Amino acid sequence: xxxxxxxxxxxxxxxxxxxxxxxxxxxxxxxxxxxxxxxxxxxxxxxxxxxxxxxxxxxxxxxxxxxxxxxxxxxxxxxxxxxxxxxxxxxxxxxxxxxxxxxxxxxxxxxxxxxxxxxxxxxxxxxxxx
Amino acid sequence: xxxxxxxxxxxxxxxxxxxxxxxxxxxxxxxxxxxxxxxxxxxxxxxxxxxxxxxxxxxxxxxxxxxxxxxxxxxxxxxxxxxxxxxxxxxxxxxxxxxxxxxxxxxxxxxxxxxxxxxxxxxxxxxxxxxxxxxxxxxxxxxxxxxxxxxxxxxxxxxxxxxxxxxxxxxxxxxxxxxxxxxxxxxxxxxxxxxxxxxxxxxxxxxxxxxxxxxxxxxxxxxxxxxxxxxxxxxxxxxxxxxxxxxxxxxxxxxxxxxxxxxxxxxxxxxxxxxxxxxxxxxxxxxxxxxxxxxxxxxxxxxxxxxxxxxxxxxxxxxxxxxxxxxxxxxxxxxxxxxxxxxxxxxxxxxxxxxxxxxxxxxxxxxxxxxxxxxxxxxxxxxxxxxxxxxxxxxxxxxxxxxxxxxxxxxxxxxxxxxxxxxxxxxxxxxxxxxxxxxxxxxxxxxxxxxxxxxxxxxxxxxxxxxxxxxxxxxxxxxxxxxxxxxxxxxxxxxxxxxxxxxxxxxxxxxxxxxxxxxxxxxxxxxxxxxxxxxxxxxxxxxxxx
Numbered sequence: 001x002x003x004x005x006x007x008x009x010x011x012x013x014x015x016x017x018x019x020x021x022x023x024x025x026x027x028x029x030x031x032x033x034x035x036x037x038x039x040x041x042x043x044x045x046x047x048x049x050x051x052x053x054x055x056x057x058x059x060x061x062x063x064x065x066x067x068x069x070x071x072x073x074x075x076x077x078x079x080x081x082x083x084x085x086x087x088x089x090x091x092x093x094x095x096x097x098x099x100x101x102x103x104x105x106x107x108x109x110x111x112x113x114x115x116x117x118x119x120x121x122x123x124x125x126x127x128x129x130x
Numbered sequence: 131x132x133x134x135x136x137x138x139x140x141x142x143x144x145x146x147x148x149x150x151x152x153x154x155x156x157x158x159x160x161x162x163x164x165x166x167x168x169x170x171x172x173x174x175x176x177x178x179x180x181x182x183x184x185x186x187x188x189x190x191x192x193x194x195x196x197x198x199x200x201x202x203x204x205x206x207x208x209x210x211x212x213x214x215x216x217x218x219x220x221x222x223x224x225x226x227x228x229x230x231x232x233x234x235x236x237x238x239x240x241x242x243x244x245x246x247x248x249x250x251x252x253x254x255x256x257x258x259x260x261x262x263x264x265x266x267x268x269x270x271x272x273x274x275x276x277x278x279x280x281x282x283x284x285x286x287x288x289x290x291x292x293x294x295x296x297x298x299x300x301x302x303x304x305x306x307x308x309x310x311x312x313x314x315x316x317x318x319x320x321x322x323x324x325x326x327x328x329x330x331x332x333x334x335x336x337x338x339x340x341x342x343x344x345x346x347x348x349x350x351x352x353x354x355x356x357x358x359x360x361x362x363x364x365x366x367x368x369x370x371x372x373x374x375x376x377x378x379x380x381x382x383x384x385x386x387x388x389x390x391x392x393x394x395x396x397x398x399x400x401x402x403x404x405x406x407x408x409x410x411x412x413x414x415x416x417x418x419x420x421x422x423x424x425x426x427x428x429x430x431x432x433x434x435x436x437x438x439x440x441x442x443x444x445x446x447x448x449x450x451x452x453x454x455x456x457x458x459x460x461x462x463x464x465x466x467x468x469x470x471x472x473x474x475x476x477x478x479x480x481x482x483x484x485x486x487x488x489x490x491x492x493x494x495x496x497x498x499x500x501x502x503x504x505x506x507x508x509x510x511x512x513x514x515x516x517x518x519x520x521x522x523x524x525x526x527x528x529x530x531x532x533x534x535x536x537x538x539x540x541x542x543x544x545x546x547x548x549x550x551x552x553x554x555x556x557x558x559x560x561x562x563x564x565x566x567x568x569x570x571x572x573x574x575x576x577x578x579x580x581x582x583x584x585x586x587x588x589x590x591x592x593x594x595x596x597x598x599x600x601x602x603x604x605x606x607x608x609x610x611x612x613x614x615x616x617x618x619x620x621x622x623x624x625x626x627x628x629x630x631x632x633x634x635x636x637x638x639x640x641x642x643x644x645x646x647x648x649x650x651x652x653x654x655x656x657x658x659x660x661x662x663x664x665x666x667x668x669x670x671x672x673x674x675x676x
Contacts, residue, residue: 011228011240011242011243011244012228012229012231012232012234012240012241012244013228013244013248014312014316014317014318014319015316015317015357016317016357016563017356017357017358017444017563017566020563020566020567020676021358021563021566021567021570023676024567024676025570025574027676033676035674035675035676036674037671037672037673037674038317038672038674039240041240063228063244063247063248064244064247064248064483064484064600065228065242065243065244065247067243068242068243068244068602069242069243091481091482091483093482093483093594093597094482094594095594095597095599110448110481110482111446111447111448111481111482112447112448112449112481112580112582112583114574114583114584115570115574116574
């Protein structure tokens, strides 16, 4: 079965170039992709991910709010009894990676991450969580 | 115009223009003319201005080195502003944080984690006072990069200036206030497009009447390009938006010559060197022709497209960040050779974080090297007459005209209607994301090389740069400040100001600026003013599409 991914913009960041490009690359790679649209909250993302029964949630953040918002998305999922893994892409300084992992973010893709890296990582995470 | 009459006009304008002192020779001592040519009877300072809006260009005055800054609280950004002025920056440009850009107060639940991150947090007049403390608003021009709440921010700025004794007619600067490109590209919208355009109309009319030194809109291609468009799309969409604002002002009863001279432009300087230079040249020629022939402008200032340039954020890499200094230098040079009026150079660390002070200084130094060491500012439009650059300029002009025709058709002859319908029908957004996707595929396939990303990877594992850290402490400081403002103000005044704002917003004939300025003076917050307006205007929701 195809890997299903929910891609989401949480918070106030309107930069949607990255998320749209990545969503299309994931589709090219055979995944089923659902896009939430802009200005979501951790709660709306968690609810949508469970309803859509996705394998992975992908967040895109370029405004510097990732340290606050990415852990809240993980928390919102776990509170709803879901173990769907969360990955993050965007402007993320390397110093933040350890703390994000501690908060349960399964993978982080910085600027310049290749399509190949994103696709193979998401496939790997999806097969483990399946 | 014949070549001889164009040359004569240029000679007259050049003689009349003030000149900066400088040695206008090459390093070997060869004397340099202020311009070489002609090409097709085109001269700088002469219609259609392909070669520059001023006859003397940088011989009169170098471009303004306008560095964009803003982070944390207003007091933090004020320190950076003063540092920029001390280091030789000649203009200020304010970056606001996401909550401010979306018209939310710092204590709104949606603001969590975003306060002071991407720019400075502004909630009320108290913050604007801190932001400009010790800076003379009558001498330093200020640009404010804000769109949905642009009218609110203009009101706060006027209120602060008047509190500090500077009357509104003496204020020089620019409000970005380009809402069309928000729906097309940057996506920081609040109200639906047509309601937003009413606020734009109000700021145009207000500044035309009361703020003679103020640029009411900075029509911005920068974000369109950053969102993924091609250079041709950036050129065409931006100018079409400019035409739309002219038509909006005409509908409000303003003459084209009362409005067009107050519009300035803002373009990207991407890494394709010659295409960028051709883009600026084509932009000037297209604007002049359309203003004169299509809109009947007769004031030469209406024909002259003045623009700010910023180097391309999207061209920066997180890998080997120091090499971004080289990219930025090349892009900045394109802006200067293309005749920009002001320039912001990005910092090497911006694919990772907001710039550190050191990185921002190196970026300013890059401009200073171009201005003071390279001699490129001595001759106007130095690439004019190059067979390649002239042909590329003509081709970009042709391709932009094709896009104008498409937009005009969507609007049944109206660029204003075409731009709005193009947004409502997702036409602009779809084209931009298609172009972004095509470019990304060319990187992934290796067809286009990006140094440090898909080739030349040695050095990618080296130690990372020290980047600017913004902690939650700033968010807490701002929240404390906001609750103090709410405690100190007169609640009756706030209620009265908000009631007036809602009432006047319901009457489409009213100009909302006076009500907004009064609200600002009563310490009504940005979020409160925007919520009152949303109560009348509604809120825009974009239908998600990939």
